[in-house]
Every structure is written in C-alpha cells, then in structure tokens.
Amino acid sequence: MLPGTRRALLHRVAVGQSEGRTPSLVGAVVRDGRLVWSGSRSMIEGHAPDADTQYRIGSLTKTFVAVLVMRLRDEGLLELTDPLDRHVPEAGAGAGALTIGQLLAHTSGLASETPGPWWERTPGTLRPEVADVLGPAPVKHPAGSRYHYSNPGFALLGALVERRRGMPWGQALRAEVLDPLGMDRTTLLPQAPAAGGFAVHPWADVMRPEVVAETGRMAPAGQLWSTAADLARWAAFLAAGDQRVLAAATVERMRQPAAPPENTDPEGGYGLGMQLLRRGGRRLAGHTGSMPGFLAALWVSAEEGVGALALANCTSGPAVSAIAADLLAITADAEPGLPTPWRPADPVDPALLELAGPWYWGTSAFALRVRGGGELHLAPLTGQGRGSRFHVEHDGTWTGREGYYAGETLRVVRQVDGSVSHLDIGSFVFTRRPYDPSDPVPGGFPGWWGR
Incomplete structure (x- = not known):
C-alpha cells in the first residue's frame, strides 16, 4: 500500500477510537484475498493490540453458522424450503413450520430475543434445551411477510447443524470451515492474547469490566471470538468463496438480497446469513456484531475484491460498521484494483x-x-x-x-x-430481427421486412 493510503487508514482508526471512547480499536483491510493492512489504537500508548489479539465478534458468528447450513444444502442433506421440524422436531409447533431459508434471512417472523432473562448476560445453562430459546408465542409476524431480525432463529439453525452432523455445531465449524481456511485463532471461548470487554460511562470518562457469559444454546447467534488476521481470511472467503468450504456460486447466492431493508435502514437488507449495505455507490456484504463489552463489523465488496473490518472492546460507542466501511472505501478509492488482463478464452463451442x-x-x-x-x-x-x-x-x-x-x-x-x-x-x-414475420412472435405481428 502507498504511504498516503496507510496514513489515511490509521487516521480513520485513530479517530474512531478517540471519538468512540473505546479502550482499543483494531482495523484491517483485505485486497485480492489477503491481508494488506492492519492498524490499531489503544488507551495505553505503545501497547495497542495487534492483528492476533482476540475480540468477541457477536453476530458475525451468524455468517459462520449460515455457511455450515449452506454446506448441508449443497450436499443435498436439506433444502432451504424444508420446514425446520423435518430436521429438528424438538423445535415444536411454534417454530417447526418455519423454513430454513426464512430463518437464514430473518423472514421467519420469530421473536428478536429469547424469553428472559437477557441471554447475552446470563449463563447458557439457563436454556439447556432447544425449546428454551423460544417463548410460549415465539412467532411475532406471519412467516415470509417481513424482515424481523431474530437471534433465536440462529440458535435453531445451530441445532439443525448439530442434528445433521451428529456433533456440536462448534466442532463441525472447526472441522469444516475454520481448519480448511487456516483460522486457528477463531474459537468459542477466548484464548490469550484476548482483549477484555468494558462498559464506558456515557457521560463520564470512566469504565468498568463487562461480564462475559458463555451463551450455550444461543451461542450460534453470537458466541465466537476472533482476530483481525483470522477475520481477514473470512472476508476473503465471503468475497470469493473457497472450494474447500463452499463454492463461489453458493457464497454469491448468500450475498444476494433475500429480505428487503427495514424502513429505518433503507440502505440495508439481508441475504442468507449476511447483512447487505449500500454505501457510496458500493454494494457491501458482511455483518456487524455486538456482545457486552465488544463491537465488531466486517464488510466486503466482492466486485472490487476489497474487504475491511473493525473490532472494539466496549459495549457501545464507536460506529464500527461505518469505520469498517470507511476503511474499505479509503482503500478502493485511493488504490483501485487493476482489472484482470483480457485474454482470449479457451476454444469456444x-x-x-x-x-x-x-x-x-x-x-x-x-x-x-x-x-x-x-x-x-x-x-x-x-x-x-x-x-x-x-x-x-x-x-x-x-x-x-x-x-x-x-x-x-x-x-x-x-x-x-x-x-x-x-x-x-x-x-x-x-429474435434476430425485430418483428420478422417468419419468427414465432407471440400474438403475431405483420412485420415490415417486405416478405
């Protein structure tokens, strides 16, 4: 990268950390499938985290679960139109009729959250069974009628993976996705070096540690920890696929709109397990994430082969979604990729x-x-x-x-x-000519070719 681009990227991270009042913030950029820049800022000068420091990534976890589901689909073990109870009968009458595709796209109508207590801040042992993530009336909207984000919906998808694979979803994730992509620093529980999560007082420059809970059945909605280096590999995968994990055509389908944007977010939308965003004329796909003490965002522009991410260790404050999108835009605008050289195709039929x-x-x-x-x-x-x-x-x-x-x-x-x-x-x-009378134009047309 050019020095000016590097300076602009670091400046954006520095502004994000300062204005967002977060103990630390890490940013990274991926281009043409590899990490080309990473930078960070910390409240402790000279001790900023690096690209190998783990942060909790919250709902970015959903993109990983979605890939596991799409692998099952590509293997012919399920269809996106299948009702959930065909594979997870314990989902019960309330959710069993919802389709796998609706759960992936958040169009199932399921409630946004579990019954109390708040799942992000309480042990997963309080919800040991699949049915425990659903309330007595879990469906809030007619299935397929609208986009309504649902964390329990992805808990159900995690249970689906476990049923079809015969193993915990995290174990399947390690074997089928993380190991093939070389993501050995993406884990269900934190592994050192890992950032601590903090809550920053909204009206005073003080902070305190947040409680980090293991979420059990709700883990597929937001449990994972990862690093900037590992998420750079994930960004490269979400932009282009990897035959070892999922074909490029299937990943492309995941990036296509499957649910319309909400009225409150006209630039958004949702694919199959991926958030969609239009920003500065670009079509971006990826996801944001939040858990107590942590914020995360990752966006890719598949057309330009560029991706970017931002990770912070505070409950609220920095606009990580905008920061990641800005890092992507800075790179793509300052150093636009060179097109692949034209060359003649192989012999064509x-x-x-x-x-x-x-x-x-x-x-x-x-x-x-x-x-x-x-x-x-x-x-x-x-x-x-x-x-x-x-x-x-x-x-x-x-x-x-x-x-x-x-x-x-x-x-x-x-x-x-x-x-x-x-x-x-x-x-x-x-037809080869407009309204040629010899062509089978439906309804017929007298033509003007003087036959």
Whole structure:
C-alpha cells in the first residue's frame, strides 16, 4: 500500500477510537484475498493490540453458522424450503413450520430475543434445551411477510447443524470451515492474547469490566471470538468463496438480497446469513456484531475484491460498521484494483458463437456475449432494460444468475434444419430481427421486412 493510503487508514482508526471512547480499536483491510493492512489504537500508548489479539465478534458468528447450513444444502442433506421440524422436531409447533431459508434471512417472523432473562448476560445453562430459546408465542409476524431480525432463529439453525452432523455445531465449524481456511485463532471461548470487554460511562470518562457469559444454546447467534488476521481470511472467503468450504456460486447466492431493508435502514437488507449495505455507490456484504463489552463489523465488496473490518472492546460507542466501511472505501478509492488482463478464452463451442451478437425483444435491442468459461451475458444495448448472466445446465439450457432473470431458464429454440430460430427466456421470445414475420412472435405481428 502507498504511504498516503496507510496514513489515511490509521487516521480513520485513530479517530474512531478517540471519538468512540473505546479502550482499543483494531482495523484491517483485505485486497485480492489477503491481508494488506492492519492498524490499531489503544488507551495505553505503545501497547495497542495487534492483528492476533482476540475480540468477541457477536453476530458475525451468524455468517459462520449460515455457511455450515449452506454446506448441508449443497450436499443435498436439506433444502432451504424444508420446514425446520423435518430436521429438528424438538423445535415444536411454534417454530417447526418455519423454513430454513426464512430463518437464514430473518423472514421467519420469530421473536428478536429469547424469553428472559437477557441471554447475552446470563449463563447458557439457563436454556439447556432447544425449546428454551423460544417463548410460549415465539412467532411475532406471519412467516415470509417481513424482515424481523431474530437471534433465536440462529440458535435453531445451530441445532439443525448439530442434528445433521451428529456433533456440536462448534466442532463441525472447526472441522469444516475454520481448519480448511487456516483460522486457528477463531474459537468459542477466548484464548490469550484476548482483549477484555468494558462498559464506558456515557457521560463520564470512566469504565468498568463487562461480564462475559458463555451463551450455550444461543451461542450460534453470537458466541465466537476472533482476530483481525483470522477475520481477514473470512472476508476473503465471503468475497470469493473457497472450494474447500463452499463454492463461489453458493457464497454469491448468500450475498444476494433475500429480505428487503427495514424502513429505518433503507440502505440495508439481508441475504442468507449476511447483512447487505449500500454505501457510496458500493454494494457491501458482511455483518456487524455486538456482545457486552465488544463491537465488531466486517464488510466486503466482492466486485472490487476489497474487504475491511473493525473490532472494539466496549459495549457501545464507536460506529464500527461505518469505520469498517470507511476503511474499505479509503482503500478502493485511493488504490483501485487493476482489472484482470483480457485474454482470449479457451476454444469456444461453435454453437455458442452462433448465439453471440444482437437479439431483439420486440423492438428492444439486446446483445448476447459469450464470456470466458462459456458463460452467456445478455444485456440491453441502450443501457435500459433487463439483463443477466446465464450459466449452462446439464440439459443444455441456461439459468439466469441475477436480476429479473435470476433462476429463469433460457432455451435455444432451433429450426428443423438445426439453425437457431429464437431464444426463449421464461416465454419471452428474442429474435434476430425485430418483428420478422417468419419468427414465432407471440400474438403475431405483420412485420415490415417486405416478405
């Protein structure tokens, strides 16, 4: 990194620590899959924590649990449309009918918190069974009707992982995710060196230690401890995937909106276990976290290959979400990544080249391009209209990956002689010329080609 960029990053961390009145604050930046900068500030000059110091990361834990669930889905052991009680019958009538996908996206309608006492500040031994994280009427909204953040929902997902794997969710996390990614400093309980958590008086410059509780059944909602170095590896994974853990396409799906933003947070939204944010024109994905004595935030811009995080050891004060987003923006704006050099693709199937070029939906002009790896990219020529990338399926059809055509099927329809007649995308017909009378335009059109 350039010296000016490093200075700007450290300045943002220093301002965040000072204005946020936190005992310490650590920031880090990831670019192209690796940690490229970390910095920290502390109330004790000369003794600032480093990238190997553990902090509790709170609800960032949910991204790890979501990855475990998506691994089960990719292995065919469950579907996101499955009701929870198909796998966790002890969830009971109140929550059993909710789907796994709804729990991941916080659209299940479950209560935000457990019945009292406050789970973040009391021992998990008070809630030994799955049903103990749910009240007598746990569903507060009709399932699928709205976004409503639920900590108990992720406790249920942790129980789901345990049922399907036959082991504690933390053990599955270690074997399936943390060890493959080299995250040996991410743990359920703190391991030295670890920061102590503090509460800072809101109206006076004094502080006191916070109580750190082991949360038991609620641990999948916010138990984990980690370091800036480990979370840099996690940011790289959330931006690009890792075949050892989860395919890039599945991680991309997790980053797609699955729930709308709340009215109070129009720039937000939620994917499958990931918070979404729009900031400065960027689409960010990641998560924030808080537990007594700690705050955490991690954001990635997958398009730019940049991620950033911020960790603090106080209950409230520093705006860690904004700090992490600012660290990302400082890096991406000051040192924009260089695009991958263009190079010709491997030999392309002539049948695909036959599809390349202009197509028309009615009178709207589109271009179909064949990209490296055989992916098709359909986009309007005017910059207005519906476009998407498409990937090939085993039956020779293509499936949209984004936008209006996400999940929709593209079929290449051929004449009797084998030549291409038209493209069909969910019954929308794309032709080589606008309203050619020889084309099967639904409803018919007299054309203007003088046949």
